[in-house]
Amino acid sequence: MSTDTLSDGASTPSRLRSVLRHDLPASLVVFLVAIPLSLGIAVASGAPLAAGLIAAVVGGVVAGALGGSAVQVSGPAAGLALVVADLVHTYGWRATCMITLLAGVAQLLLGLSKVARAALAVSPAVVHGTLTGVGVTIALAQLHVVLGGSPQHSALANLIELPAQLLANHSHAVAAGLLTITVLVVWTRLPRRLRSVPAPLVALATTAAAAAALSWDVTHVDLTVSPSTWVSPFWPKGDWHGIVAAVLLVALLSGIESLLCSVGVDKLHSGPKSDLDRVLTGQGVANIVTGALGGLPVAGVVVRSTANVTAGAKSKWSTVMHGCWVLAFTFGFAWTIRYIPMEALAALLVFIGVQMVNLGHVRNLRGHGEVPVYLVTAAGVVFVGLAEGAMLGVGLAALLALRRLTWVTVDVGAEPSGRWHVLIGGSLTFLGVPRLTAELNSVPPGVPVDLDLNIDFMDNAAFEALHTWRLAHEGTGGTVDIDELHDEWYSLAAKGARVFPAKTPPSIPDRWWLPWAYRRRRLVTQGRVAALTHHARGRRRRAGAGDTAPAPCGDSVSWGEPASCGDPVSCGDSASCGESASWGAIPELVAGAREFHRHTAPLVRPILTRMARKQEPSHLFITCADSRVVPSLITASGPGDLFTVRNIGNLVPRHEAAPPDDSVVAAVEYATRVLGVRTITVCGHSGCGAMAALLSGSVDADDLPGLRRWLEHGNHSLARYIATAGEGDEEGGPLDRLCRVNVIQQLANLRTHPGVEELVRAERLELVGIYFDIAQARVHILGQPDPTPPADLRVS
Structure with a gap:
């Protein structure tokens, strides 16, 4: 310039x-x-x-x-x-x-x-x-x-x-x-x-x-x-x-x-x-x-x-x-x-x-x-000379930079289940081999080990040390389950493929959005491959249907679709899938928390630390409690973006509605008056069980009295659906049309609350309706409702 x-x-x-x-x-x-x-x-x-x-x-x-x-x-x-x-x-x-x-x-x-x-x-x-x-x-x-x-x-x-x-x-x-x-x-x-x-x-x-x-x-x-x-x-x-x-x-x-x-x-x-x-x-x-x-x-x-x-x-x-x-x-x-x-x-x-x-x-x-x-540098300039002091400083700065670039952390510890967890982080070079081998040798022989490699580089000396220890440990009857967060340095070296010397930026753990069942099946398969291959039993790896190629030594299985071999793995098959061979031994929430601590927490900790004292969400997001609807996934949002309310049927009771329910109203008041959100989004989804119950009237008052009372807040949606009969049934059938109509009706219900209506009219608040098609994994933006519903939609 x-x-x-x-x-x-x-x-x-x-x-x-x-x-x-x-x-x-x-x-x-x-x-x-x-x-x-x-x-x-x-x-x-x-x-x-x-x-x-x-x-x-x-x-x-x-x-x-x-x-x-x-x-x-x-x-x-x-x-x-x-x-x-x-x-x-x-x-x-x-x-x-x-x-x-x-x-x-x-x-x-x-x-x-x-x-x-x-x-x-x-x-x-x-x-x-x-x-x-x-x-x-x-x-x-x-x-x-x-x-x-x-x-x-x-x-x-x-x-x-x-x-x-x-x-x-x-x-x-x-x-x-x-x-x-x-x-x-x-x-x-x-x-x-x-x-x-x-x-x-x-x-x-x-x-x-x-x-x-x-x-x-x-x-x-x-x-x-x-x-x-x-x-x-x-x-x-x-x-x-x-x-x-x-x-x-x-x-x-x-x-x-x-x-x-x-x-x-x-x-x-x-x-x-x-x-x-x-x-x-x-x-x-x-x-x-x-x-x-x-x-x-x-x-x-x-x-x-x-x-x-x-x-x-x-x-x-x-x-x-x-x-x-x-x-x-x-x-x-x-x-x-x-x-x-x-x-x-x-x-x-x-x-x-x-x-x-x-x-x-x-x-x-x-x-x-x-x-x-x-x-x-300062001492060198004062007591030796300016040029000499500057050179001393440059040399020390270079040594410290080299130390940081080659610093490696190795954390080894036993878990209550009897498994051992090893976390290796940093740049794994020949300078870190002495510490690496000392820490790995502290792992008792014959125990199952979860080895997480959170590294951005590995040279040949470090690979040889790690690989030699792995083979020796598996020779004692133990297992080693290796999980790599960055590029697969260990896997590529084990296959004899070229390992690029340049460092790679940290990446989010691969396919973190998969359900527990899919990840569990992947871990079971990976643990079985490691056990069978490195015990040299002469068996063949089964990573999927029809895959009988022998696994090279050190090969790890990447995250992918659930294994389709159709052969469930028994608890006694040396599976490396969590605290023990059987995932039923501990709650899956605990296993998920462990995975969060290992993989995701280091990535999100700086962001969460900055927002720990105050939340400033931009959206109030009202959606169904359905387990298949994940707000952060379908909106690509992160911590601090959405103030979320979830309930059966993503319903918003009208102002002074009967039966009374203050939980949703309290969230709306807090979001608009305290947090100052600029948007309220109501998200419905395909195949909603609450809407199916409204259509069929199949909720038993004796067995599910609370659910029946709650679904009375959906009567206005049912009335709007009846009043607009024939408009759009071809899109997905009666149920899906009711699911969409329900979103529009809940936006109208929001405007019955004086505080919301005042903000909307002042253009300080926007109401948005979206519809998530689960089967197609698609999000649709729905039209805006009339400020006041017609008389034939008012249900007593």
Whole structure:
């Protein structure tokens, strides 16, 4: 997506008004933020102060105009300060400028190669850990300046020398630093309307005024910038391996920081999103220019970008104009910098360094188990070096990712029936073989085992271990019933078929809608096949009528239609079909609950957890209690969709009907007034026993008095059926027509309730009738009833 806001329509009056109204004020805010930060980062980098201002100008004008983000602001970045300081110490300032230029060339080539998005593969834990380490290092070094001393050669040395600095006598330098930090802390806590001027500018101005008024003995810096002071960069002297590594380090660090900044800033505004390849290309050109002019490396910076968005920027003009303001300040007002104490700049860097340690990132990383990566990276940057710390973090992140990808869970336990249940989940690779074999060996010999494979990958080593154990266990007289939730990794490997190495997404257990009887028959057949095949009794597998092909070792039977061999399996035939060989030994509800816990619960648990405290159904679904009507099946609905009422004949008693029945009325009232459903659906079905009883009048008052009283609420349906005789009998006979008429009548009965009628007339509630043809497995939408039934349908 193009984000070029400098050319497309920029000359139109509406664009000009937007720039003047939004971008111009935002550019002034960013300019005021950029000046002190650029100077402070130059100090931390060991570079000339002018280098920070040059980088701010180039970052604003060049990167802003050529980059792929509408609101990102580029300039000198605190995250690169340690790298630049080390390069200046090793190669000198002019050679560091050449390294910056070459890093820009590398970024330009990477951007043109369209590989920018690959940089986002770096773990955020590594990025945040690197920034934290840089922040701690900068804060420790500049704290010595605030205390009137000088930074040591390493963060560890700074930490060791800090107690002596704190205990020594200090001069006015300490007062200047403490005043700067105090203003920074207090200013950020003032109401927003009082914080129109950025805190760094206020802090530096306040300290400069106090130092001048009180005649403090502080260090002042005279910054003179003119075109005559420019010196060209030259090629660094030294080992070319180190030079190439330095170029790549600057290119990658500034590039990754810029890309992550672009992604983060995109979340703060509703304008066009960033073109990451163009962002990287713009950064490359900017680093070429800043290196040639003697500036610091340029990267996208979060603080200035966030300030830009908060100030109301809408296009790149804000970023470009902020660079122009910095340029004007550099040549017209640079003399004002001489009044700023160096200790104040050092205090500003301490404050910035502390802010880079964002504990909010730690909380976010904690839930994903990536805190060790963050801590190792930060510690590595502080005590070893920036590049080394980043590499340590990347290596640890890769190891943890490998561990997660190959993690396997094995749960083994005995059940009350004497069977053993084994659940294996995760990715089954050679790394998990030791644990797998240890857990499987804990299963006693000769016992029946239900083995559930909830895996998304299995390599050959894991298959060999599992298959060897299975054969050994069945050799002791036991049975192993294997059920695979995902693709059949074990079955395919046992058949010698090709197993694709790619992982497969989780799938819902195959044919979960089958009745218990069908699944029971399938399990019996599968258990019999496993027992007969792996005991090597020389018998043939019978998976269906006429199927006499020998089963290969390890073959499992897939879910399908019920076995049609016509030979019931006796209890003593080693069938693996639940808690025991005979399903009659336990209630089928318990077996169904076991299957739910094994297969379905892990899939629906996240959804149910979110809706555990509150239900928000969209439909009240009134249907028959017939066991063949499954509302969630015929509507493809899930948990939380339907508020369901079931009764004999899907009847809705009319308002103030006799005999009275409040159960349906209570559900209607609760659904419409409390839950706020927008639809009430009445679902009838073919072959309804209640409608058959109405037609024949065969309900015995002595044997079924409650049913007879309840079916009196269906008399209106019978009357409507009689009044419309001859209309549609050909569709399915008298019974099916009465079943359809009954649905229409119950919708009319609903409208006799004042609350329902009021909502319907206000178009806040819709009544729908559907008819489920069981034999054809088809759902039909029925027509709407008249608001008031005709007189000849009113039954006393």
